[in-house]
Amino acid sequence: MTLRELIPSLRSSLPDKLAPIIWPRTTRRVGGDIQIGGVSLASIAGRFGTPAYVLDEVDLRERCQEYRRAFAGEEVAYAGKALLTRAVARMIGEEGLSLDVCSAGEMAVARAVGFPAARVILHGNAKTPADLAFARDYGVGRIVIDSLGEIARIAAEAPEPQRVLLRIVPGVDAHTHAALTTGTEHQKFGLSLATGDAAEAVRRVLGQKPLTLSGVHAHIGSQVSRFGAYEQEIRQLVAFLAGIHDEHRITVPELNIGGGHAVAYVDGDDSFALDDFATRIRAVLRFECQQNRLPVPRLTVEPGRAIVARAGVAIYHVVAVKRAASGRRMVAIDGGMSDNPRPALYGAHYSVVLLGRKADAAQEPMTVVGRHCEAGDILAENVPLPADVRPGDLVAVPAAGAYHFPLASNYNLVGRPPLIAVRGGDARVLIRRETINDLLVRDVGE
Known part of the structure; x- marks a missing residue:
């Protein structure tokens, strides 16, 4: 039993603590307000309106640095699908990370800020001609082959030599949400080991003069918390590398194990022990390579959400x-599934905190719903909020940096929110608010 429950009269006077595991590192509670990067969230709402996304630049950079320390000497590639803007691409580049992209649009953002093409990895299960043409013009360092049919297409578009990786289906169940599972058979990504497509892809790539087989890649899913799934993935991939060596007498120099490292969304969620993970993964990789009499390839990890x-x-x-x-x-x-579809897509859970004033009443469980014409437009269920919450109040939702902005839509013709970066007491607009005029300018028919 908590102190609030034992002494009801203290319910409104005890300060609400913010769980560090789900808030940016520069977060500070100041009275009824919250500061991030030295900037009041209430002041951001007053200046830029709501809904709005706020991004802590210090937090993002520090997590990049943690990954580089944990995987020193290896490659860390940021998965741009989690959140990619010109400013984010610039920060990622400055912190020394590579960049994982999956469309001409994402490549265009990277190219606009001079992100080194050699550190760009192009993914995608259905790369369009426009994607491949942009990759050729940009000179991306590596392209990940996802199907047998695209090998000849990539070779036809590629400059010589073009480094490629093969995306493998390792047959590993990461025990995450079904919509986030990508390492098993019967999903859309990769070349199956079980069917022989992966081995056939090696033969075809080696038969294409413009292509250089640089490595193999797999991604087992997102929100993965069990190290064992990654260990199993490595065993499968190293065995495949050994098979390539036995058949073709070549050593493939890169091993990309993807990302998907779990993050906490509500207090009580497990955290991902990055340093322990890096130690275990490297040990397993060394052991498996020793068992298969292979040199240890250069390791790549691709965190996005975790950054x-x-x-x-x-x-x-x-x-x-x-x-x-x-x-x-x-x-x-005043927002909802158009700016955060994750609860509707994956049943994701979030915390919601009153912002801008001190609560005058005890908390009770409430359901926070969005403004859209869908019964499933629910942001968070059974979250504690003050009983006196009222129209005009502000609320804040932490752990909103990944897949909110990229998945945002114009459902009900609602404009998408701005993205505001904060650092050292300053707030700057990275992406401006989408206006009604923005929506109308694309509607060219009458």
Whole structure:
């Protein structure tokens, strides 16, 4: 039993603690407000409006640095699909990371800030002609082959030599959400070991003069917390490398094990022990290579969410509060599934915190819902909020840095929020708010 429960009169006077595991590292509680990067979230709402995404630059850079220390001498490639803007690409480049992209648009963002093409890795299970043409013009360092049919297409577009990796289906179940699982058979990514497609891809790549087989790649899923799944992945990939050596008498120099490292979204979620992970993965890789009489390849990891999720916070205004016949209190905000579809897509859970004033009442469980015309537009269920929450209040949602901005839509023709970076007491716009005029300018028919 907590102190709040033992002494009800203290419920409104005890300060709400913010769980460090889900908030940016520069977060500070100041009265009823929250500061990130030395900037008040309430002031950001007043200046830039809501909904808004806030990004802690210090947090993002420090997590990049942690990965580089943990994998010193190896390659860390940021998975741009988690969040990619020109400013983010510049930060990632300055911190010495490589960049994982999957479209001409993502490559264009990287190229716009002069991100070194040699450190760009192009992924994608259905690379379009436009994607491959952009990759050729940009001169991307590596292209990850995802199917047999694209080998000849990549060779036809590629300058000589073009380094390629083969994306392998390792047959590993990462025990994560079904929509986030990518290492098993019967999903859309990669070349199957079981069917022989992976081995056939090696033969075809070696038969294409413009292509150089630089490595193999696999990605077992997202929000993976068990090290054992990665160890199993490495065993499968090293065995495949040994098979390549036996058949073709070549040594493949790179091994990319993907990312997917779990992050916490609510207090109580497990954290990912990065240093322990790096130690174990390197040990397993050395052992498996020794067993298969192979030199140890250069290792690449591809964190995205683990770099940027906790650097981000979303802020909203409360628009309405009502009670259903079931007794459930519902708090409706001015955003929802158009700026965060993850609860609807994956059943993701979030924390919600009152912002901008001290609470005058005890907390009770409430459901925070969005503004969109969908019954499934629910941001968070059974989250504790003060009983006196009312229209006009501000709320903040932590762990909003990954997959919020990239997955945002214009459902109900609602404009997408701005992305505001904070650091050292300054706030700057990275992506401006999308306006009604922005929506109308693309609607060219009458």
